[in-house]
Amino acid sequence: MAVSVDGGQVRNKQVLVKEFFSGFPKDSDMLFTTSSINLKLPEGSNGVLVKNLYLSCDPYIQYLMSKPSLPSNIDSVQPGSPIRGLGVSKVIDSRNQNFREGDLVWGLTGWEEYSVISSPGYLFKIQHTDLPLSYYTGILGMPGMTAYAGFYEVCAPKKGETVFVSAASGAVGQLVGQFAKLMGCYVVGSAGSKEKVDLLKSKFGFDEAFNYKEEPNLDAALKRYFPEGIDVYFDNVGGKMLDAVLLNMRIRGRISLCGMMSQYNLDRPEGVQNLFNLIPKRIRMEGFVVTDHYHLYDKFLEMVIPLIKEGKIVYVEDIVEGIENAPSALIGLFHGRNVGKQVVVVDSQ
Amino acid sequence: MAVSVDGGQVRNKQVLVKEFFSGFPKDSDMLFTTSSINLKLPEGSNGVLVKNLYLSCDPYIQYLMSKPSLPSNIDSVQPGSPIRGLGVSKVIDSRNQNFREGDLVWGLTGWEEYSVISSPGYLFKIQHTDLPLSYYTGILGMPGMTAYAGFYEVCAPKKGETVFVSAASGAVGQLVGQFAKLMGCYVVGSAGSKEKVDLLKSKFGFDEAFNYKEEPNLDAALKRYFPEGIDVYFDNVGGKMLDAVLLNMRIRGRISLCGMMSQYNLDRPEGVQNLFNLIPKRIRMEGFVVTDHYHLYDKFLEMVIPLIKEGKIVYVEDIVEGIENAPSALIGLFHGRNVGKQVVVVDSQ
The missing domain is CATH 3.90.180.10 (Medium-chain alcohol dehydrogenases, catalytic domain)
Incomplete structure (x- = not known):
């Protein structure tokens, strides 16, 4: 050689x-x-x-x-x-x-x-x-910026709104939930195991969390946690969960599409049937790519680093x-x- | 009595x-x-x-x-x-x-x-x-305001963009197409008969129009008329057409959902499978209800009445x-x- x-x-x-x-x-x-x-x-x-x-x-x-x-x-x-x-x-x-x-x-x-x-x-x-x-x-890189841009920029949340996050214990989801709590929102997350659900509630401060694998009826689960409906949905999974969320959105709700993890292993994506709800409820659903938002990276670090150091955001x-x-x-x-x-x-x- | x-x-x-x-x-x-x-x-x-x-x-x-x-x-x-x-x-x-x-x-x-x-x-x-x-x-009432609000407010169109309108010869569609042409967009409409397609091209000035009933493959039809993709889709029909459009949207495109005529006769709505496209293409899809926009009614009449009188908009x-x-x-x-x-x-x- x-x-x-x-x-x-x-x-x-x-x-x-x-x-x-x-x-x-x-x-x-x-x-x-x-x-x-x-x-x-x-x-x-x-x-x-x-x-x-x-x-x-x-x-x-x-x-x-x-x-x-x-x-x-x-x-x-x-x-x-x-x-x-x-x-x-x-x-x-x-x-x-x-x-x-x-x-x-x-x-x-x-x-x-x-x-x-x-x-x-x-x-x-x-x-x-x-x-x-x-x-x-x-938290200080792409997933952190994804949570930041997707939540603050795309979802345009307001204090007191109800927020749902899927794949909530993941790198992006855990941060979205904490941002929403810091803003004074009611936050529920879904995840795929008891351990993750416990983490969401005990560590990340979500108001509620559920294991989607144990919910035979996602619509019913969402109605249980959001009797008044969902203002903001941060979607990491697509598919059936998105379809159930569409039945539970509030008027002028916002859905940011970050990823569709539930669909990546399918030859043909599942059909989403409840899109009509977007019309009478005037819902905005928007896909985003984090690279469009990197001009905000310094601003993001300025916000998030002190929060981590003060223990107000955990990771x-x-x-x-x-x-x-x-x-x-x-x-x-x-x-x-x-x-x-x-x-x-x-x-x- | x-x-x-x-x-x-x-x-x-x-x-x-x-x-x-x-x-x-x-x-x-x-x-x-x-x-x-x-x-x-x-x-x-x-x-x-x-x-x-x-x-x-x-x-x-x-x-x-x-x-x-x-x-x-x-x-x-x-x-x-x-x-x-x-x-x-x-x-x-x-x-x-x-x-x-x-x-x-x-x-x-x-x-x-x-x-x-x-x-x-x-x-x-x-x-x-x-x-x-x-x-x-x-044209001077609800359908006119629907076209105006849905196109200008929800679609946020820009000069030179490509615009697709379904149910294009209807009360709303015919006006959306003419607004888009006045703005300097390339406009294609779909409708359900030869007579309507002829009307779109000869009377309303659409650049192109096609009869969706004669297109076995809507994706292929859209690719024919939009080789570079669609910037703005004004959706009056939902279902299969929306699904095909999702495959043909350009980056940062906008879809305004005005109605889903194709779905109103179904017990269970068709599934829309191509939503993942919203993410890498950063597409905004938004439902709207015209009553939210009636504060713009006087402004709308101020614009549209002279255009009708001058023959620049036909109806x-x-x-x-x-x-x-x-x-x-x-x-x-x-x-x-x-x-x-x-x-x-x-x-x-």
């Missing part, structure tokens, strides 16, 4: 996309392998070379690794390449004027120990290092050690096995 | 709701009858007594006459009462300070020759009488003579038999 004169070849453990994901990711969709990498960027590069510290398991990875069919703001990954996703990394070498060796960053990287990021457009320099770095895969992570365990962590996410934000530690420094 | 001393009993032909509508209205849901009415309001009334001149056949009548299940801004009608709907009327007697004998009005009235309107909250005095009075059932009515023909006109509306706005003449003065 040739060793470059100005750098050095090192081992690079990687998780590759074996084939396009179809439905929930499976073991056979991914390949754990070891290659090598030169730790010096070539002349003429405009990129950065990073050592990945934490990798983030997020539902949208399923979308990124699927055969491209819809317009997206991030290009789909081709089979044979490392899985792409968000992570926290340290800059090892930089030929980009915005980054220097030693910088801590978060953004789009590869599922491997070291990544070359040729066009570091989706890479944020980490300025505040007095909170755990892994938080930048969650739960589900941490897995070792990149070789990343595939099973990702698979587990789609089966609701994680409790809190799913993070993979590649190396803690 | 007792004749009142201060008024006089006169014949009052009526169309009653025989039973709650279920699905499209049928002959057997309505009863044509003749009763009598005293043309003087009793002491203590705060209402008006009107002679109805024109009655308006609108899709929402199906909703008003159905068993109440959803919140609405207008109370549902009970079986045995006259069908309620919008009309143009002349005030015969008034005990309400806002109206005087001889006033021409439009608003919510009964399907009968004479109606007592006890609380005339939804009654507008007609100020401009230099256009046909029947226009106040359509097509489908006029049926005689209240006894109102039931079949209403039924015909739900089968797309009308060409243009369906109006029933009760008496022209």
Whole structure:
């Protein structure tokens, strides 16, 4: 193996996309392998070379690794390449004027120990290092901004309104619920296990929470928790839950569509039948993509960092050690096995 | 029959709701009858007594006459009462300070020759009488305001955008298309017959139009007319057309939901499967009710009356003579038999 004169070849453990994901990711969709990498960027590069510290398991990875069919703001990954996703990394070498060796960053990287990021457009320099770095895969990173933009910007909530959050113990949901409580809303969350439901009530301060798997009639469950109806629905799951919510929305309610986890494993999406309700109830339903809102990132950090430090917002992570365990962590996410934000530690420094 | 001393009993032909509508209205849901009415309001009334001149056949009548299940801004009608709907009327007697004998009005009235309107909250005095009075059932009334509010307020269109309108030759659709053309948009409409499609192109100036009944694949039809996708969809039909549109929306598109004509005859609404598209495409889908926008009515008339007089907006009515023909006109509306706005003449003065 040739060793470059100005750098050095090192081992690079990687998780590759074996084939396009179809439905929930499976073991056979991914390949754990070891290659090598030169730790010096070539002349003429405009990129950065990073050592990945934490990798983030997020539902949208399923979308990124699927055969491209819809317009997206991030290009789909081709089979044979490392899985792409968000992570926290340290800059090892930089030929980009915005980054220097030693910088801590978060953004789009590869599922491997070291990544070359040729066009570091989706890479944020980490300025505040007095909170755990892994938080930048969650509450201080994309999921945090997703909760912030989706709740404050898209849902336009008002004090005293009733708020429902699905997949409420996830990275985004737990934060949406806490934002809503801080605003003086009545907040109910749904999740898929007793443990998560307990967490919602005891740790995150939701007024109520329920296990959707134990509710044979979601409409009845929602009527129980929202006898006067729902003003704001933060939807992470789509499908049957969305359909039941449509029967329970209040006039001038707002639904922000953040993801449709319940639909990603279906060949054909479930039909949503209760859309007519949007008309007499004058409901606004809106999809959003967090990257449209990153101009608010500094404002978001200004708000959320003090709240975390003061203990007014809490945050739960589900941490897995070792990149070789990343595939099973990702698979587990789609089966609701994680409790809190799913993070993979590649190396803690 | 007792004749009142201060008024006089006169014949009052009526169309009653025989039973709650279920699905499209049928002959057997309505009863044509003749009763009598005293043309003087009793002491203590705060209402008006009107002679109805024109009655308006609108899709929402199906909703008003159905068993109440959803919140609405207008109370549902009970079986045995006259069908309620919008009309143009002349005030015969008034005990309400806002109206005087001889006033021409439009608003919510009964399907009968004479109606007592006890609380005339939804009654507008007609100020401009230099256009046909029947226009106040359509372009100058609720359907006109629906097109105006739904297009300008809800769709927030921009010059040069691509606009699709379903049920485009109807009272609302024909106006939405013309508004969009005046704004410099590319406009395509769908309708259910060759005659209507011809009208859209030759009379209303749509750039393109197609007969949805002759399109085995609505997605393919939309791709043909919108190779670059749809910015604005003004939805009057819901169901399969909405589902196909969701596959063809552009990023940051807007869908205003005005009605779901395709669903009113189904026991169980069709499922809409392509909602996921709302997320990566950041689409806003919003239902609206015209009554929320009546504060803009004067502004609307200021805009639209000169345009009609200058021939820059044209308007097509489908006029049926005689209240006894109102039931079949209403039924015909739900089968797309009308060409243009369906109006029933009760008496022209």
